Structures are given as structure tokens and as C-alpha cells.
Amino acid sequence: MSAAHLHHPPLPVRDGIAPSYIWLPEGQWINLISFLTSYFPDVGESIWLERMKKGEVVDQAGRLLSQDSAVKRGMCIFYYREIECETAIPFNAEILHRDEHLLVVDKPHFLPVTPGGRFLRETLLVRLKKQTGLQHLTPIHRLDRETAGVMLFSHNAATRGLYQTLFQQRVIKKIYHALAPTLPDRTFPLVHRSRMEEGGSFLVMQESEGEPNSETLVEVQANFGDLSLYRLTPLTGKKHQLRLHMTSLGAAILNDSFYPDVLPCKGDDFSAPLQLLAKSISFIDPISGDARHFSSQQELKRPDNAHRSVGGIR
Structure with a gap:
């Protein structure tokens, strides 16, 4: 099936959740249920049978599938992913701007941008689809679950590439705020350059010898x-x-659970957010030619007094 078909899946978006799909790999299976239970060992047979009963397992043409349906390599199966007892994230995003091309939001800490792992409904993308009714909403850059701040989404497929290109060409200016230990022996502003590569764990990055491929301007506000x-x-x-750059400078960002050391998952503990905020994004709009600037309404908080913010000139 071509990529174009994936833009119009045979199952509709439901409660903000787009259907998942899987291409059948090389292999031999008696029928559909034998494939599904072997490929998804954590999902019980009874769950798949219930999904089929509700008409929520189909092929690329939208034909309903049953447990006895024949399967073969290259077939594409669509279904709705579900998570039982999903952790509720008690923070909401604020919409900063909406036009015919873009939706700009102020993301809270702890909220993942897209579904994955143990999060499905409690993600920024799914929440926004339900809130706005924009079913073709797509994030056009990354922001970690732990990081708060400005996030851009496209909801117009015809112009999406124009905005994605801005990020690829590095002509978008992004400013972040971070709360971290003071570095009295360093002179600011400074530029930190290094070669970054995947670390020993898939979760983290590390710096290595070689030509730098990353660069950050660091200033004290x-x-x-x-x-x-x-x-x-x-x-x-x-x-x-x-x-990683702040850790390398000797000032790991406050409450970072990955750097300098990977700490155990905090699960449902929302008491110590990573003190990193995507404060603003600026760019020249590729359609109108206007200068665009969007700023987060959030500010980082002193750990010793949750009611006192630490904005630059306060």
C-alpha cells in the first residue's frame, strides 16, 4: 500500500485517536488470530476477539477481519490501540494561536506529544484533536515529554512541508530557559559545540571525539x-x-532524570518537573512573509518556593 493510502486509513479517527496499523512481515500463520497473538504477546486473544466483534480490525480496503481470516506477507491490518488504566496527567496545554495552517500551543511538563509506550489518550496530539476537531493535526518538530513550552502543529497537509522545511533548514530561532547550577568559573555568553551520538542506552545521548555536529549558545539570564x-x-x-550540553558544562538541568545519570522511572510522580522550558519560537512565515513570534506563558519556578517564578528581569 502506498504512503498516500495511510493519509486516509479505512478506520476513522475516534476520540482524537487515529487507528494503528501493521504490515505483516515474512512468516507463516494459520489465520489472523494466530498472527496477532504471536506478534503482540502482551495483548490477549480475548481482547482481539472483542475488537473484531466491534468491527475494529480491518484490512487496507476496509474489509472486516475475523479470527479465521487468511493472512500473508505484505497485508496491512488496521486496528485501534488501547491502554488499560492509563495514567491521567493533571496538566493542560494552552492554545496560543490558530490559523488556516498552524496551531501553536503551550505544552505543560510531563505530557507526551504523540502516543507511545504507556501513553495514548494522555498525549498532546490526541487531546488537541478532541479539543479542536482538527483530525489532520501533525507536530512539525519535537519536544520531550519532560520539557514544557511552545509547540507547533500543522493541520493543513498542502502547506505542511513549507513549515517542516524551516526546521530542516535551521532558519527557525528557538529560545529555551533552563534552571541549573551556577557556573562561577565560566565566562558567558559561551558557545558549546560537540559531537553527539547515541549512548549505550537507547534513552540517552553522549558526546564523543570527532567533528562537532551540535551547537548551543548559552547565556546567563x-x-x-x-x-x-x-x-x-x-x-x-x-x-x-x-x-547533554548543560551536563557537559557541569550544570545539569534541575530535575533531569537522564543526565548525568539515568534514574528510575518516576511513574506518576509529578512533583519535580524538569526545569527546561521552550520559551519562544521565531521565524519568517513561508506563505505570508511575515515575521512570526510565539512565546510560552509559563515560567520556571524556584524549587524552594513554588510560588516565586524566575523570569529573566524579575
Whole structure:
């Protein structure tokens, strides 16, 4: 099936959730249920049978499938993914801007952008689809679950590529705020460059010898004794770039559970958010030619006083 077909799946978006799909790999199976239970060992047979009973398992043509349906390599199966007892995330995104092309939101800490792992409904994308009714909503850049701040979505497939190209060409200016230990022995502003590669764990990145492929401008916006508020301008867009660069400088961002060491999953503990905020995004609109600027309404908080923010000039 061509990529074009995946833009119009045979099952509709339901409660903001698009259907999942899987291409059958090489192999031999008696029927559909034998494939599904072997490929998804954590999903019981009874769950698949219930989905089929509700008409929620179909092929690429939209034909209903049953447990005895024949399957073969290259077949595409659509279904709705479900998660039992999904953790509720008690923070909401704020819509900053909406036009015929873009939706700009202010993402809270802890909320994943897209479904994955143990999160499905409790994700920014699914929530926004339900809230706005924009079923073709697509994020056009990344933001970690732990990071809060400005996030851009496209909801117009005809113009999506124009905005994605801005990120690919690195002509979008992004400013982040981070709360981290003060570095009295360093002179700011400074530019940190390094070669970043996948670490020993798929979760983290590491710096290695070789030509730099990542670059961050680091400035001090305010000083609070042992802690400082840093203004970070990434000139490249590597995974975890700001978190790794600040750690390499000797100032790991407050409450970082990956750097310098990977800590156990905090599960449902929302008491200590990563003190990293995507504060603003600026660019020249590729359609109108206008200068666009969007800023987060959030500010990072002092850990010793949750009611006192640490915005730059306060």
C-alpha cells in the first residue's frame, strides 16, 4: 500500500485517536488470530476477539477481519490501540494561536506529544484533536515529554512541508530557559559545540571525539546564588542536545532524570518537573512573509518556593 493510502486509513479517527496499523512481515500463520497473538504477546486473544466483534480490525480496503481470516506477507491490518488504566496527567496545554495552517500551543511538563509506550489518550496530539476537531493535526518538530513550552502543529497537509522545511533548514530561532547550577568559573555568553551520538542506552545521548555536529549558545539570564536561569539557543536540533550540553558544562538541568545519570522511572510522580522550558519560537512565515513570534506563558519556578517564578528581569 502506498504512503498516500495511510493519509486516509479505512478506520476513522475516534476520540482524537487515529487507528494503528501493521504490515505483516515474512512468516507463516494459520489465520489472523494466530498472527496477532504471536506478534503482540502482551495483548490477549480475548481482547482481539472483542475488537473484531466491534468491527475494529480491518484490512487496507476496509474489509472486516475475523479470527479465521487468511493472512500473508505484505497485508496491512488496521486496528485501534488501547491502554488499560492509563495514567491521567493533571496538566493542560494552552492554545496560543490558530490559523488556516498552524496551531501553536503551550505544552505543560510531563505530557507526551504523540502516543507511545504507556501513553495514548494522555498525549498532546490526541487531546488537541478532541479539543479542536482538527483530525489532520501533525507536530512539525519535537519536544520531550519532560520539557514544557511552545509547540507547533500543522493541520493543513498542502502547506505542511513549507513549515517542516524551516526546521530542516535551521532558519527557525528557538529560545529555551533552563534552571541549573551556577557556573562561577565560566565566562558567558559561551558557545558549546560537540559531537553527539547515541549512548549505550537507547534513552540517552553522549558526546564523543570527532567533528562537532551540535551547537548551543548559552547565556546567563539571572543568578540566584547556587542556581542560575540560563537562556539557551540551540543552533542545531539533536535529541537531548540542551540537556547533554548543560551536563557537559557541569550544570545539569534541575530535575533531569537522564543526565548525568539515568534514574528510575518516576511513574506518576509529578512533583519535580524538569526545569527546561521552550520559551519562544521565531521565524519568517513561508506563505505570508511575515515575521512570526510565539512565546510560552509559563515560567520556571524556584524549587524552594513554588510560588516565586524566575523570569529573566524579575
